[in-house]
Amino acid sequence: MAAVHESRRRSGPTVVRGSTRPTSRDVAQAAGVSQAAVSLVLGDKWRGRVSEPTAERVRQAAHDLGYRPNLAARNLRLGHTRTVLLVVPALTTEFFAGVYTGAARVAAAHGFGVVLYPSPEGIGPARDPFASARAALDGVIASSMAADALTAIRGDQLPLVMLDSDPEGSLGTTTVNLDIADAARQIAEHLLALGHRRFLHLAADVASWTFDVRARELAARLAAVPGTELRTVRAPLSIEGAQAATAGALAAAGPRPTALVCDDDKLAAGAYKALRRLGLRVPDDLSVTGLDDLALATAIDPELTTVRLDAELFGERGMRALLAVLDGRTPEAGDIPVQLVVRGSTAPVR
Known part of the structure; x- marks a missing residue:
């Protein structure tokens, strides 16, 4: 018998109405299982402990109810927030928007969120956006053009990946550079x-x-x-x-x-x-x-x-490097290649 009590009844999900914010207890009641089973299924730890039909019933009940796990409470228990801060200069061009897009794409695939923090003055010091960055973040990715902002947010005391930064004198654990x-x-x-x-x-x-x-x-x-x-x-x-x-x-x-x-x-x-x-x-x-x-x-x-310059790839590589640092792995080495694009503004000397 499975270690977790899977079912109180074997009928299909019963949607519980009347709650503006459904709880795991509501999901358990709708699916006819214990709250422990709901926690295992929605935490993706059910294999070998809950049957496939039961897991599907829990997922369907959660979907029907519009239930979302309380990630903040779970992360406090685990000791991390799965949140990364991306520090960039003020968003005066689309380049750093591309960096964010690439970083966020990789982060989402690994269950992380990315908070974008443009330095208010564009380049230079910035106010701390958090009461304590170390309490609110798992790591930081920062452009060297906004490096002074790291002092304000104490980002240099966290796992840190620097973008466009001198590998020999970087504040970060590692650097990711375009060539x-x-x-x-x-x-x-x-x-x-x-x-x-x-x-x-x-x-x-x-x-x-x-x-x-x-x-x-x-x-x-x-x-x-x-x-x-x-x-x-x-x-x-x-x-x-x-x-x-x-x-x-x-x-x-x-x-x-x-x-x-x-x-x-x-x-x-x-x-x-x-x-x-x-x-x-x-x-x-x-x-x-x-x-x-x-x-x-x-x-x-x-x-x-x-x-x-491939801004999205730059962001992707930065996020992968930070994930490697958090996992204790060695980040990918080598600068990102760049490509000359010849258009009408250059011509032979007359």
């Missing part, structure tokens, strides 16, 4: 092959490892080719800031660059506005590149040559 160095190399190779030798780098004015890598790899690749010139101007991560920085750089004395390398697509859109107001044409007078491949890249004219 940003290769992105910069692919852009440089493309422009060099078109004959460009005078470059302007429109760099994001953000203290972040990912932007440091872009600048370093671009400079290293161009320096390996005799006769190249590289100037750098910094701009806030906004269209207006990029427009002003580009206009100022092109007004400076000296030969005009033939290629403008932007740290992301939003900066490139700002550069487009500056070039048009100066009477310069893309790509006839200057070739322009971005990085991210946002929807914006195909909304501007000509469409932008940029590097595609």
